[in-house]
Amino acid sequence: MSKPGKLTAEQILARLVAFDTVSRNSNRACIDFIRDYLDGFGIKSDIIASDDGQKACLWATVGSGEAGVALAGHTDVVPVDGQSWNSDPFTLTERDGKLHARGSADMKGFIACALAFVPEFLAAKQGCFHLAFTSDEETDMSGAVRLTDYLAAKDIHPRWFWVGEPTGLQIVNEHKGVAAFRTHVTGVSGHSGQPDKGLNAISIAGDFMEIVEQAARVRKEKPFSPSRFDPPYTTFNLAKIAGGTADNIIAEHCELVWQVRAHPGESAATIAQQADGEAQKKFAKMLTAFAPQARIDTCTCFDIPPFLADADNEGERALKKRLGCDETHAVGFATEAGIFQKRGSAAVVCGPGSIEQAHQPNEFIDKKHIPACVDLMRAVLLSSDAL
Numbered sequence: 001m002s003k004p005g006k007l008t009a010e011q012i013l014a015r016l017v018a019f020d021t022v023s024r025n026s027n028r029a030c031i032d033f034i035r036d037y038l039d040g041f042g043i044k045s046d047i048i049a050s051d052d053g054q055k056a057c058l059w060a061t062v063g064s065g066e067a068g069v070a071l072a073g074h075t076d077v078v079p080v081d082g083q084s085w086n087s088d089p090f091t092l093t094e095r096d097g098k099l100h101a102r103g104s105a106d107m108k109g110f111i112a113c114a115l116a117f118v119p120e121f122l123a124a125k126q127g128c129f130h131l132a133f134t135s136d137e138e139t140d141m142s143g144a145v146r147l148t149d150y151l152a153a154k155d156i157h158p159r160w161f162w163v164g165e166p167t168g169l170q171i172v173n174e175h176k177g178v179a180a181f182r183t184h185v186t187g188v189s190g191h192s193g194q195p196d197k198g199l200n201a202i203s204i205a206g207d208f209m210e211i212v213e214q215a216a217r218v219r220k221e222k223p224f225s226p227s228r229f230d231p232p233y234t235t236f237n238l239a240k241i242a243g244g245t246a247d248n249i250i251a252e253h254c255e256l257v258w259q260v261r262a263h264p265g266e267s268a269a270t271i272a273q274q275a276d277g278e279a280q281k282k283f284a285k286m287l288t289a290f291a292p293q294a295r296i297d298t299c300t301c302f303d304i305p306p307f308l309a310d311a312d313n314e315g316e317r318a319l320k321k322r323l324g325c326d327e328t329h330a331v332g333f334a335t336e337a338g339i340f341q342k343r344g345s346a347a348v349v350c351g352p353g354s355i356e357q358a359h360q361p362n363e364f365i366d367k368k369h370i371p372a373c374v375d376l377m378r379a380v381l382l383s384s385d386a387l
Contacts (some may be wrong), residue, residue: 007037009116009370011101014092016075016108017101023076023138026054026211030075034058034115034133041089041118046132047148050142053238057147059156062118063128069315070130070158072113073135073351074144074183075105088182092353100365103354105365110164110237113373114354121381129381130158136240137336140180140302144336148343160315161340162380164351166358167329169372170348174228174330177306177338179268180239183298184207188290189245189252199290200251202243205254208279208296209238212258215275224263228330233331234263234271257301260359261332272298280385294365306339307347322379350376 007015019030035045038060045060058086061068080102087093089102099109114131121129134143142293151157159325165172185205190198223232236258243254260268274299280287287294310316311326333355337347352369 005323006325007116009112009359010092010367012037012115013099013101013104013109013370014113017092017103020090021076021103022079022185023040023136024079027075027135028054030081031056031058031133034111037115038062038118038176040133041122043118046150048146049145050135054302055143057135057143057150058131058133058151059147060131061128062121062131063126064234065128066128067157067159069126069378070161071110071114072132072134072161072163073107073114074099074134074336074341075108075111076135076138076143077106077108078138078359080361085361087362087364094367097367098223100364101368102363104357105166105363106355106358106359107351107353109166109233109353109365109370110373113370113377114164117374117377117381120378124382131188132158132161134336141304141339142270144339152343156371158345160313160346160348161337162315162319163335163337163340163347163349164373165333165335165349166351166353166355167322167331167349169350169352169369169376171316171323171325171328172331173270173307173313173328173371174264175307175314175331175349176234176263177268177285177304177335177337178259178261178334179272180257180259180301181272181298182255182301183258183296185243185254185256186293186295186297187250187254188293190250191252192248195250199286199294200250201254202251204283204296205241205243205256207282208275209241209258211275211278211282212236212238215271219263224265227263229263229332231332232263233259234266235302261334262306263292264308268303269300272300291350295315304334305342307335307338307341307349312332313346315346318380318383319348319350319376322376322383333358
């Protein structure tokens with residue numbers, strides 16, 4: 001590897017995207033690269049591994065001190081399966097001033113900027129900042145939970161978390177939460193020629209989906225007003241469904257995974273309880289007739305908290321000052337900022353690239369956003385009022 005000080009943000013980004021850190025895979029090789037890079041500057045990293053050791057988060061302090069700003073980013077990316085790419089998704093490829101690769105925008109670009117800024121910050125000998133890199137943000141955000149648990153156990157309290165999700169370097173201070181639920185219907189199998197002697201789980205699951213879709217329609221017809229969000233109401237997604245064994249067998253099982261992004265003022269957990277309660281009531285006679293086997297079970301896969309605007313947010317003030325603007329935004333996508341905030345830390349979301357490119361084939365980050373992000377880090381982290 002080249003000497004650490006010789007690596008630009010773009011060079012680091014090329015290294016980072018080369019690691020296939022799709023959430024179903026381990027991110028350890030990527031974390032190890034970051035650890036080794038920091039070690040080249042004499043910076044010790046704390047590795048917070050998952051129970052099986054396949055995933056890891058990294059926490060490191062750059063400079064001297066304890067209560068610096070924490071630059072936070074996730075190292076995992078979404079799959080490329082079924083997408084049509086014009087180049088290798090795990091090789092950084094420049095076309096027309098755009099740097100293409102999976103994770104270039106979401107969100108290894110921000111991580112690369114943070115790492116490239118390390119030697120300049122050390123040379124300035126001015127306080128400290130922290131690096132907080134996680135796993136599993138694209139699934140259940142368990143990495144951020146594990147990291148915050150670690151920090152709490154160590155009694156470490158950064159001044160605020162700078163979450164570098166792609167916002168076009170605009171300030172985001174609010175977003176919806178996101179929760180996923182799994183509804184499993186257990187019916188009674190039998191010969192398809194005698195449907196009355198069985199209970200079709202797929203049929204019941206279809207009716208359950210109608211309950212969810214009706215809940216979505218009600219909210220779309222009565223949006224919150226005023227609202228900072230687009231769309232200004234709670235949204236739903238029927239994400240996955242699986243059931244049945246053969247075309248001549250009454251389906252005994254069917255499983256539905258669905259998602260809720262609750263507008264502030266509503267609770268995803270309450271919505272799920274209401275949907276399940278309506279289903280239990282609607283199918284009570286059927287379930288009783290085929291008891292004890294027949295049932296409907298809904299469980300929570302994850303429930304990620306919303307990120308709420310805070311009138312007294314040090315990070316927001318610092319970014320506004322350095323960007324020279326007072327405008328903030330609310331977004332529909334979720335980030336780890338909600339977890340950091342729920343655990344008692346101030347947070348702000350601001351990073352290079354566009355969320356419009358996230359999860360897309362030929363994902364890219366505008367090449368100009370890389371130095372612009374480093375410039376912003378310099379302006380914020382090397383100012384005496386931010387450290």
